[in-house]
Amino acid sequence: MTDRRPMILWFRRDLRLSDQQAVASAASSGRPVIPLHILDETMGGAARWWLHHSLAGLHRDIAALGNRLVLRRGPATEVIAGLIAETGAEAIAFNRSPDPAVAASDEALARRLRQAGIEVITSDGGLLFEPGGIRTGTGQRFRVFTPFWRACRAAPPPAWPLPAPEALPAPSTPVAGDKLDDWCLLPTAPDWARGFAPCWQPGEAGARARLAAFIRHDLRDYGARRDRPDLQATSRLSPHLAFGEISPGQVWHAAHHALARDPARSTGVERFLSELGWREFSYHLLAAEPEMPRRPLRPEFARFPTLRDDTALRAWQRGLTGYPIVDAGMRELWQTGWMHNRVRMVAASFLIKDLLLPWTEGLAWFADTLVDHDVASNAASWQWVAGCGADAAPFFRIFNPTLQSRKFDPAGAYIRRFVPELARLPDELIHAPAADPDRAARHGVVLGRDYPAPIVDHDAARQRALAALASLKQENAA
Ligand SMILES: Cc1cc2nc3c(=O)[nH]c(=O)nc-3n(C[C@H](O)[C@H](O)[C@H](O)COP(=O)(O)OP(=O)(O)OC[C@H]3O[C@@H](n4cnc5c(N)ncnc54)[C@H](O)[C@@H]3O)c2cc1C
Incomplete structure (x- = not known):
């Protein structure tokens, strides 16, 4: 136990402990840590089902490190200000969102907290390459995928994944939070999600198991089989990536590692990585055109x-x-x-x-x-x-x-x-x-x-x- 004042560790769409810069910053800060998640009220119905199970998994993983995930709802700025007042926290760590609409409010929040004397540690989160970081030789943004991805492949590879921390010390006074069940994220009447559970294992452990199974069974022939819905030959990592239960860097390095062990996988690996590239390209476009979900780019x-x-x-x-x-x-x-x-x-x-x-x-x-x-x-x-x-x-x-x-x-x-x-x-x-x-x-x-x-x-x-x-x-x- 440390007598320093606590640091808030704000989990967002990065619901994992490994390869998570904010987690690493909090764990090495020497402060007690208050793990926090604030409900995103805009989330769709199916994603709320996933969130419930993902938070339950994160809760268990944090408990195994001797701490407790605090759940709160409300506007992030108010929730964080309230938690600081309540606990005397004097630092916060979080990963910046790659969604420009959220990134703008992140920046405003960080500014306000710093002005109030709070230490703010933010990191890149969720992508292989920061949106806007990959540019043409003349500094322009790419509008076409193939040269964009070629430039990504020529850039320094993503950093080697960080391990999960061995401990996350809790504050001496427990911090109150909502009960997950009280958020009512699961549908009940009717339970339209009853077909979901047999298909998925939300959470960091489920994400790792999915990646391992994909690499073992489907990576090699991914290029030839990925278009066949009857074969179930793709990774199905998309919800795990969307909730940050696994980082694209972990996926990237696992694919390269698999390639090093079996060069016959090279076509499958290249094709698979290029699909991750489309995810990168999508964020790259969104960073340039935040109105993309509403207005045609053309x-x-x-x-x-x-x-x-x-x-x-x-x-x-x-x-x-x-x-x-x-x-x-x-x-x-x-x-x-x-x-x-x-x-x-x-x-x-x-x-x-x-x-x-x-x-x-x-x-x-x-x-x-x-x-x-x-x-x-x-x-x-x-x-x-x-x-x-x-x-x-x-x-x-x-x-x-x-x-x-x-x-x-x-x-x-x-x-x-x-x-x-x-x-x-x-x-x-x-x-x-x-x-x-x-x-x-x-x-x-x-x-x-x-x-x-x-x-x-x-x-x-x-x-x-x-x-x-x-x-x-x-x-x-x-
Ligand atoms: C109309 C439409 C809407 C889509 N909406 C979403 C969405 O909301 N969320 C989402 O993650 N994907 C979306 N996709 C892209 C793609 O269909 C899914 O990412 C993919 O089917 C996920 O399955 P997988 O994990 O098995 O993919 P894999 O084939 O195993 O690919 C690995 C990873 O690469 C990424 N990826 C693959 N294809 C694409 C793509 N075309 N664009 C961006 N990233 C890609 C995903 O993160 C995926 O998990 C959409 C595609 C279409 C045509």
């Missing part, structure tokens, strides 16, 4: 003629569009809080181009239903599909859901898992039962009764989307 798309159609939006959200691959993806999202990347692209394309609904509607639904919701990756990815982002897929490249389904879920195993009412259909019919409704009926699937008829005709919808694009171009040219 201003000429601001007046894109979208529709308002609540019935179609609801059918998409519920996985009842009549396009099996889209419906499987949307139901995977609802049942597990996650969706395979290839299917995210197909489902997003369907909303934007086949239904002509605003991409911001899809973004909002994902923000509420994804356990891995990440403000930068979600916005950059929606804009990528909508053709209005940096280095985006051009709008006129419109996914055909049936062809995507045949290519990436060839035997329909993914569809059978999430759209069980189609399970009896033969492989060649499962991707598009509406192509032969009589045959589907002979297999026990009557369209409109057992499964919806397509809510739009893809070919007609494609023409409508291209006409909308042409009208936008005309309007912008006028």
Whole structure:
């Protein structure tokens, strides 16, 4: 026990003890430490489920170090000022958020605390490379992914991960906090998250286990198998990364270590790291354009003629569009809080181009239903599909859901898992039962009764989307 006044250790979306600079700073400060988490009231429903379990795990890990996680809610500035007044804390350590909207208030908070005589230790957090740190030879920000990632690969690699501390001394007087259960983060009536638990192990230990399993089983052939939703061949680290239960630096070094042990993994490792690169690129874009979740990066798309159609939006959200691959993806999202990347692209394309609904509607639904919701990756990815982002897929490249389904879920195993009412259909019919409704009926699937008829005709919808694009171009040219 130390008689120095305490330091607040503020956990945010960095819910881990290892490779956590703020934790290392607090542990080596020689002060008693008050671990603190302040509830982010803006978090979506699925992410709140994750947060509950992640905090429970962190609570156990901190208890094992002889301390206790203090939970508080309210505006961060007020909570921290209150805690300082209450405990006499004279120092605080936290990792800066890579989200520019939060980073601005972090800076203001740090300034105010320093003026009040509090020692403030802040560190980079959550990314391999600080947003804005990677620039072109002439100091410009990159707008295209490939050269951005090449520059990242040429930059000094992320620091070797820090170990978790061996102790985190507690203050002599216990600090009161909320009970996790009183935050009511878990849904109850109805418990729409009951399918989540079998899929996930939130928390730092779960993140480490997931990474190890991925490296052992799937890293080597990642490049060849990553687009197949039926194979479950990607890392599924995204929620762990989104909550900071594992750092991208830990993932990076683990992948390199695996490569050193088995050079046959090199293609898989490069491809996998480049996906982490897209996460970096998304934050890099958000740092330059904090309005990215709301406004198209390409201003000429601001007046894109979208529709308002609540019935179609609801059918998409519920996985009842009549396009099996889209419906499987949307139901995977609802049942597990996650969706395979290839299917995210197909489902997003369907909303934007086949239904002509605003991409911001899809973004909002994902923000509420994804356990891995990440403000930068979600916005950059929606804009990528909508053709209005940096280095985006051009709008006129419109996914055909049936062809995507045949290519990436060839035997329909993914569809059978999430759209069980189609399970009896033969492989060649499962991707598009509406192509032969009589045959589907002979297999026990009557369209409109057992499964919806397509809510739009893809070919007609494609023409409508291209006409909308042409009208936008005309309007912008006028
Ligand atoms: C419309 C749409 C919305 C998306 N919203 C999110 C989101 O809110 N949060 C999120 O983490 N990802 C989002 N993604 C990106 C991607 O789908 C997920 O990161 C990926 O499916 C997570 O699965 P995984 O961990 O198995 O990925 P892996 O294939 O194992 O990749 C490893 C890691 O790289 C990162 N990554 C992979 N692909 C991308 C990508 N395209 N963009 C940014 N980072 C990537 C993730 O952190 C991922 O965990 C979205 C993609 C689309 C098309």
